[in-house]
Amino acid sequence: MEDYERAEPLYCEVLESTRRLFGDDNIEIITDHTNLDFIYIDMGRYDEAENLTRKALDKSESIQGYEHSTMLEKRNHLVLVFERKKIYQEAEKLWREVLHSKERPFESNSPRIAFSICHLAQNYVHQGRLEEALPLHEKALQIRTSLGDDHYQNLESMAYVSFMMSTTQIAGGRGIASHCATRTNRGAWL
Known part of the structure; x- marks a missing residue:
């Protein structure tokens, strides 16, 4: 400080x-x-x-x-x-604007698009909306694989998808949002 x-x-x-x-x-x-x-x-x-x-x-x-x-x-x-x-609805609205604005000048498979998709997915996670977040993380991963297997953004997306899939299995398809919210409150997600 x-x-x-x-x-x-x-x-x-x-x-x-x-x-x-x-x-x-x-x-x-x-x-x-x-x-x-x-x-x-x-x-x-x-x-x-x-x-x-x-x-x-x-x-x-x-x-x-x-x-x-x-x-x-x-x-x-x-x-x-x-x-x-923690104003997640406002953040979501702005992420959607950013994503929409980026889709115009960049191709849909651009890493810049993946960045915004990934952050929108994280916003959903913070709101407990895992069912909506997982497909977005998978889409970001699909785009980021073009960066190479060892690229940090690709690895980041792989970690997000893996965590979300394991969270779904741990929760047995029930209580996913509350499980994730607990993990978020303990600082497991940035």
Whole structure:
């Protein structure tokens, strides 16, 4: 925590300097907002992170447009904040928006698509919706196999699918959501 407390004023100073040099409507401001919002997320200051991320989203949209990749990145940050605040329905809605936006510029088998599919599936897990999460994790795994057997994203998806399949067997098809919620509360899932 001490390092974050030392880093925060430095990032705030950088943000102010960038604002003075380039003005409020410059892409550099968005980058500085990103760095500071990650610090706030890591410090558990989710309301501040959410406010900063929303400002960056507004700036990014006005400068670059709604479909720009920076907007997707900012929406990803906002989803992280929602998930940390345990506002899973809001996070789900935003993951769906991100996924829909990514499907336009990228092919349906792109690892970028798999990233969003995987995170939407994890959102379902947090909500106890395993029956909906498993097919999404399987879809992400199918896409990520193209990255190679030893690629960390492929291995991550394999672990998610394996865990979910074993959870289904452990629960015997009954009480799956409550079993998963118990595992989630103990920190087994990120």
